[in-house]
Amino acid sequence: MREEDDPSISLIDEFGNNFIDFSPCLLNFFVGGGKAEEEEDKIPQGDHLIFELHSSLQDLYMGGSLKVVLYTGKEGFEILVSSEKVVDLAKAILEKSERKVRLTGLDARDSLRLQAALCLYGNDMEQHVTxxxxxxxxxxxxxxxxxxxxxxxxxxxxxxxxxxxxxxxxxxxxxxxxxxxxxxxxxxxxxxxxxxxxxxxxxxxxxxxxxxxxxxxxxxxxxxxxxxxxxxxxxxxxxxxxxxxxxxxx
Missing domain, CATH: 2.40.30.110 (Aminomethyltransferase beta-barrel domains)
Known part of the structure; x- marks a missing residue:
């Protein structure tokens, strides 16, 4: 997928903007479900970004959060954090949730997005599927x-x-x-x-x-x-x- 995106990303330079790829040093995990929003306020403050619903890219750049609709079909949020801190942050979220948040694997997320009829890149769509x-x-x-x-x-x-x-x-x-x-x-x-x-x-x-x-x-x-x-x-x-x-x- 990334190889197909690179030519489009390179167009950013034509408009006088800079693109910095932080993905190699970041990991992410998703917190979803009907009560996910209740758990967001319990997340410890720190050097991580929370992707939720409807903030701006400017907010993200200034250290705030970018709110987006995630592809599971359920409300929730995705957290980006450095690979060195991801385990500690996950443990803190589990502890503060009082067992309302539990760990699960990618199959759970895949089931949610399939039930919502959302395509997965590499399976249901790719560069030749319009x-x-x-x-x-x-x-x-x-x-x-x-x-x-x-x-x-x-x-x-x-x-x-x-x-x-x-x-x-x-x-x-x-x-x-x-x-x-x-x-x-x-x-x-x-x-x-x-x-x-x-x-x-x-x-x-x-x-x-x-x-x-x-x-x-x-x-x-x-x-x-x-x-x-x-x-x-x-x-x-x-x-x-x-x-x-x-x-x-x-």
Whole structure:
């Protein structure tokens, strides 16, 4: 992903700005859930940045916090801290939360973002997958939908007008948990796409998947088959997201 970003980052110099990459010396962790905001005030003060909702880049530069919507579909915040201090800070948060905050792995975050129908770069989208294919046209502001209005505009604007041959689809799986690159078939057993992400939904108590199919098959209630371990199971496309999101709205 970083290699694809570098050419765009280099454009910053053309506008007289400087870009400094601090990522090699920083680590991050995420605190999420319905009561995450209550725990934020308990975080010890120190040399770390908290990414939350709706502050400005100027605030971040001056030592404040940058508030953002995180990609789990749940409210929360992400903390950037130097690698030398990350363990001590994590221990302090756990202690002050009185067991309301607990450690978990990346699979938990992956389950949340899949339930929210959010794409993961490297799985569900990459440089050859446009927002039109991924069902993410809502991220392109109407004021930007002009020629040269953004990187890739020549391709994306054409797809907005003419459509895309393939589209992202959400699926329920009646069989085992789907995995990336599982084939998606039509009811007549013709290959129409493949799964890019799949897993068990803790909220719905069933297996779910995200993938790309030929456009005519991407609408909810379309019957399809997912091939898992050589066996096809009759499944169905559903609307996105799997679980309703409650994003912060100022």
């Amino acid at each position: 927002p039109v294919k991924a069902g993410l046209t809502w991220v392109i502001g109407k004021g930007s939908r002009v020629e040269d209005g953004f990187l890739g505009a020549n391709v994306i604007l054409k797809q907005l007008e003419e459509g895309s041959a393939v589209r992202c689809a959400m699926l329920f799986s009646s069989g085992p948990s789907p995995h990336g690159y599982s084939e998606i078939l039509s009811i007549s057993d013709e290959k129409i796409g493949e799964v890019t992400s799949g897993g068990f939904s803790p909220c719905l108590k069933k297996n779910i998947a995200m993938g790309y199919v030929e456009t005519e098959y991407h609408k909810p209630s379309t019957e399809v088959k997912i091939v898992i371990r050589g066996k096809s199971n009759e499944d169905a496309v559903t609307k996105m997201p799997f679980v309703p999101t409650k994003y912060y709205k100022p």
